[in-house]
Amino acid sequence: MSGVERKSSADKADDATFIERSVPVRLENAGEKNTVEWAQLIQDAIAAERQEREQGWRQAFKDYPQSIFWSFAISLCIIMEGYDTALLGSITGLPIFRQKYGKYSGNAADGYQLEPAWQTAIGQASTVGNIIGIFVASWFQDRYGYRHTIQISLVLMAAFVFIVFFAPNVQVLFVGELLCGLPWGAFSSSAVSYASEVTPVALRGYLTTYVNLCWVIGQFISAGVLLGVQNRPDKWSYKIPFAVQWASQNKHHNVWPIPLFILATLAPESPWLLVRAGKLEQAKKSVMRLSKRNGDTDPDKVIAMMVRTNQLELENQPGVSYFDCFRGSDLRRTEIACIGWAIQVLSGSSHAYTGTYFFEQAGLSTANAFKFNLGQYAIGFCGTVGSWFTMTYVGRRTVYLYGLSVLAVLLILIGGLAVPSAHGDSGAKWGQAALVLMWVFTYDFTVGPVAYCIVGEVSSTRLRVKTVGLARITYNIVGIVAGILNTYMMNPLAWGWKGYAGFFWFVSCVLCWIWSYFRLPECKGRTYRELDILFERHVSARRFRRTEVDLQDSQLHEHGP
Numbered sequence: 001m002s003g004v005e006r007k008s009s010a011d012k013a014d015d016a017t018f019i020e021r022s023v024p025v026r027l028e029n030a031g032e033k034n035t036v037e038w039a040q041l042i043q044d045a046i047a048a049e050r051q052e053r054e055q056g057w058r059q060a061f062k063d064y065p066q067s068i069f070w071s072f073a074i075s076l077c078i079i080m081e082g083y084d085t086a087l088l089g090s091i092t093g094l095p096i097f098r099q100k101y102g103k104y105s106g107n108a109a110d111g112y113q114l115e116p117a118w119q120t121a122i123g124q125a126s127t128v129g130n131i132i133g134i135f136v137a138s139w140f141q142d143r144y145g146y147r148h149t150i151q152i153s154l155v156l157m158a159a160f161v162f163i164v165f166f167a168p169n170v171q172v173l174f175v176g177e178l179l180c181g182l183p184w185g186a187f188s189s190s191a192v193s194y195a196s197e198v199t200p201v202a203l204r205g206y207l208t209t210y211v212n213l214c215w216v217i218g219q220f221i222s223a224g225v226l227l228g229v230q231n232r233p234d235k236w237s238y239k240i241p242f243a244v245q246w247a248s249q250n251k252h253h254n255v256w257p258i259p260l261f262i263l264a265t266l267a268p269e270s271p272w273l274l275v276r277a278g279k280l281e282q283a284k285k286s287v288m289r290l291s292k293r294n295g296d297t298d299p300d301k302v303i304a305m306m307v308r309t310n311q312l313e314l315e316n317q318p319g320v321s322y323f324d325c326f327r328g329s330d331l332r333r334t335e336i337a338c339i340g341w342a343i344q345v346l347s348g349s350s351h352a353y354t355g356t357y358f359f360e361q362a363g364l365s366t367a368n369a370f371k372f373n374l375g376q377y378a379i380g381f382c383g384t385v386g387s388w389f390t391m392t393y394v395g396r397r398t399v400y401l402y403g404l405s406v407l408a409v410l411l412i413l414i415g416g417l418a419v420p421s422a423h424g425d426s427g428a429k430w431g432q433a434a435l436v437l438m439w440v441f442t443y444d445f446t447v448g449p450v451a452y453c454i455v456g457e458v459s460s461t462r463l464r465v466k467t468v469g470l471a472r473i474t475y476n477i478v479g480i481v482a483g484i485l486n487t488y489m490m491n492p493l494a495w496g497w498k499g500y501a502g503f504f505w506f507v508s509c510v511l512c513w514i515w516s517y518f519r520l521p522e523c524k525g526r527t528y529r530e531l532d533i534l535f536e537r538h539v540s541a542r543r544f545r546r547t548e549v550d551l552q553d554s555q556l557h558e559h560g561p
Contacts, residue, residue, distance in 0.1 A: 044304035046551050049527050051296070052201045052305075053551075057392065060202035063297050066268075067290040071195045071207040073263040075214045077150060077187040080157065082218025084126060084180065086377065087226070087241055094230060097238040101170040118170045120487045124480045125174045129181020130188065131476050137186035138469040142320070145273055146194045150264040153183035153190075154257040165242045185476075189469045196456030197270040197464070198290050201527055205391045208456040209449035213384045216444060220377035227370045272461050275306040276320075306461075309529040313462045316536055325466050329535040333458050336520060337471035340454040342478040343400075343512045347407050347447055348505035350482035351414075351489075352439045372433050376440050383444030395524040395545065396450050396457075397516070403446020404513040410439040411506040418499030432499050457523040460532060518542075 061068070091097050095112060101122075102114040114122075133153075140149040160183070163176030191214075195207040225244055229237045268290055274283035283306065284299045291297035317328050325334045390399055417432045459467035489497040489504070497504075521544035523531060530549040537556060539547050548557045 041304045041307060044298075044301040045308035048298065048301035048305035049308075049529060050551055051301075052527055053525070055200060055202050057202045057206070059296075060200050063292050063295045064200055064203060064290060065292055067198050067200070068203065068207065070267045070290065071198055072210065074146070074150065074194050074267060075191045075207075075211045076263070077154070077260055078191050078211055078214035079218040079221070081184040081187055082215035083222045083244070084177075084184070084218075085215075086219035086222035091226065091238055091241060094226070094237055096233065096235065100235065100238070101173065114170070116488055118174070120484050121174050122170060122177055123487060124483050125177035126181035126184060127476045127480050127483070129178045130185035131181075131473050133182035133185025134189050134469045134473050134476075135185075136182070137189055138465050140186075141190065141193070141273075141465045145269045146190045147264050147267055147269055149186050150190055151261055153186040154261045154264065157183040158257045161242065165239060185472070189465070189472050192452055192456045192472075193464050193468045194270055197272040197461075198268070201525060204457060205396070205453045205524065206388050208453040209384065209387055209391065211452045212444070212449035213381070216377060216380045216384050216448075220374070220381055223370070223374040223377045227374050230367070230370045271303070272306055272464075275303065275310055276462055280307070305527075305529070309461060309527075309532065312529060312532050313460050316532065317460070317462075320462050320466070322466050322470065325463055325470055329538070330460060330463055330467075332538075333460060333463075333535055334467055334470060336458045337455045337467050338474035339515060340458070340520065341451050341471045341475040343404075343516070344447060344451050345475060345478045345482045346512050347404060347443065347509045348411050348439065348502075349443060349448075350479065350486040351411075351501050351505045352436050352443065372437070376437055379437055379441045380444040380448070383441045384449050386445050387449045390445070391450070391453070391524070395522040396454055397520050397522040397541070397545070399446050399450050400454075400516050400520060401513065403442060403450070404509055404516060406442045407439060407447065408506055408509040408513065410435055410442065411502045411509055413502070414439070415500055415502030415506060418497075418502065454520070454523065457526070457531065458521075460535075461528050 055063070098112040098114055101118070102112045113119075137149050137153070140152070157180060160176060160179040163179060164173060165176075167173035167176055191211045192208055195211060196204055199207045221244070222241065225241045229240050231237075232240075268286040269282070271283040271286040271290070274280070274286060280303060284303050287297070287299040287302050291299070291302075317324055317330055319327070324330060387399070414432055414435045417435065420427075455468055455471045459471075485504075486501065488495045489501040519541050521534070521539075521541040523544070526534070533549050533554050533556070534544060534547060539556070543558065546558055549555075550557065
């Protein structure tokens, strides 16, 4: 093993310097305040970090059952965002919806169609609201925590859905979707950050990718609802799907936000957030709630590890503003988070997840299009669950690279089949639909869920709220541009490319692979302190996997080929 000699300015202030400063950390124990010198704190931190590094996923499941439950509970908010995103992408496949909000295309084959501008507007309204919501939510998260941010967002969401439900025209529908995007932005940024901060290293990948599973569950529910109403000849064919966002269709009319609000109220706050705020005793209580009572976890040592990591980041970069995300080593981390999440769109999801509308424009009947749409999300669910097994043995980087390779091949095949499909070949139309389903499975087996894991891991703990927010904003901006392009590609009143759009997204997917090869590091199994040091020392993406960080003095050692 050879030592890596480069050392950051932060690491010059090593453990000895911490001890020499004798900066006290005050912890409350049984009502008494005990001052713990840095010398003892460092030893406790090292012990806790060693335990995290050596802990397998089976032991982590035993030690942190409450952590798993609360992460699952908070992530449920994403189901509603996934539901609405899929709904807006596929509800245009309902003839009665197009008749209500669109105009006659001029020929019987295409029937009623939304004007491309308004189809784009209502499709992207919630995304624009999402961006605004993320900025507002980041301010609330830093000051009031994840729990209160989610509580307020749930109340707002329940109110804004009424605007969508009663929208008399496409203009009001646009406003309603724009406002609904505000709380969805808070959900999207809070769920990933919360999952990455309440779980140990061994479970971090599973619970951050579970956020993607919640997204898929929402999409699956949306597809099922649309399949159930697609034969209705009245306005309820599109009103019922909107109503499901806040009320289940039974005699009790249970409102979804109410149980989610209760769960958010009862959930423990992120201990990392509390440590950053200097509320160490509350952070300790949070760790106790997240771990098994009388288990192997020592809350004092876990807090010591968090304090040590927080101190290291203070030495590296003390600021916590959006501007600080673009300074020093955090610039690289922000780049990885932003592009890593944008690749979800750039790899072709805007094309494949057009759902029912794509299948209809490819030449399938409305009934078959809705059936394929439901099958698409069922396959996506299976793919996301399968990704958990892959991540257990394979790193994030490897999954990303192989996933993008397969997605690119499928996209060029979809584009190729558009040629015979345009000449009325029914077999080619079904072939395109089958390839889209294969693309969805591959995406949700690789790029889709792993992106959530990458964003949750790569950010520094002090800038996590801001970095995740910027990454989601980047995703949304790219999604808006891609959504506009894809709408015009697919709409027969605009460019009418239909399946030929696969060629465009093939090129985009190849560019994503090139970036991932050179810029995406392997973060599997790393503690947050290790990641801080690796980024601060400017270790290249391809050397991350084989570089070890010493627990005691933060020296780097490279091994392997």
